[in-house]
Amino acid sequence: MKCFPALLGLLLCGLLAACSTPPPPAASGPVILISIDGFRWDYLQRHDAPTLRALAAGGVHATRLSPSFPSKTFPNHYTLVTGLYPQNHGIVANWFYDPADNAKFDMSKTEARWWQGGEPIWITAEKQGVRSACFFWPGSESVNRGIRPTFFKHFDHKMPSADRVDGLLAWLALPAAQRPRLATLYFDIVDTQGHTFGPLAPETGAAVKEVDAAVARLLAGLERLGLRETANLVIVSDHGMSECPPDKVVFFEDLMDISQVRVEANGPNGGVRPKPGVDVAALVAHIRAKAPPAIKVYRREDVPARLHYSRGESIPPIMLIADDHWTIEERSRWTPAWAATSKATHGWDPATPNMGALFLANGPAFKQHVELPDVANIHVYDLLCALLGVKPAPNDGDQRLARAALRR
Ligand code: AMP
């Protein structure tokens, strides 16, 4: 009788082991993670992208990669490389306020203090003896617990896409002992043109074509270096893009007395921090009464659980979350002239179809001709770890993408 619990334990262990199949073996060539900022999931068919289309068709393609909330650049790039929701890695927006230190974050901030939440893939790799190289990626210019990528570049928005590819190829051309095994590459032109002209504009189509040509240039370079056969490419974007017409703009000033708050987020989601002494419950009720149905108003702790956006003082205590196409702005800062130069944006609920992002993967470690259903971007980190054969740091994702995409 005594050994019955032990026997049961053994049986349970066996069952659990069978359910959690170990990840597939690591690949040997370079693992290249490419981000095409603002590449909406359907651009692959809607715009001219022959190289990307061929890689998707021959490898693994997910219908849509779901971003994490808010569907902005910095939170999502850091989610892709840490597997953590923004509330858990701490980059909760492109710009935010840290009341504990009375400090402001924006996209130019590379000081280590902002980038300590979670472990980006290049740190996981370096800690386990895998060399990494980042040709741009939010957070890659920072030190994480004393470690940084072996190679990295300070971000330069103006650098042409082809030069970024050539820079990465120069690192991959190093002798095997110095060559990185994990590389990141980042393109911003598709996002920039999407904002200015709209997702389906010819100018955005031309940007897609430019990046497609840059990926073709990378493939040709890998071929020259003898790395094409062993390289595994994971190509993602951070979010989609959707029109924000001027007749769907709501002004903070029409919803509340803004002298009572500090406005900390605008666009597809607004965020305000009530000043000391303000009755928060009364203010929320007031904003709710004034807001149109397209805007939902929440106290931070009541933001729907599926958005994972309730934890941490940097998230504004009152969130105004708009439906697709609607935005919330300060009247004093918004002008029709500015709106005319900004046709589209992103930041909406990840479940909004237009916020869907890109996921495709191709290389010897990947299955061929596989279409996957929508997948959340928290699972990309574990996939990269499986490709590199390194142990992932604790994160919000799991092995589902690795299992679905990798050959056994
Ligand atoms: P968003 O406002 O969310 O559309 O942000 C996109 C912009 O982020 C791009 O146009 C880039 O200029 C900027 N960006 C992307 N990566 C970096 C980086 N590593 N450092 C600074 N800015 C960046």
Ligand code: ZN
């Ligand atoms: Zn972006």
Ligand code: ZN
């Ligand atoms: Zn953008």
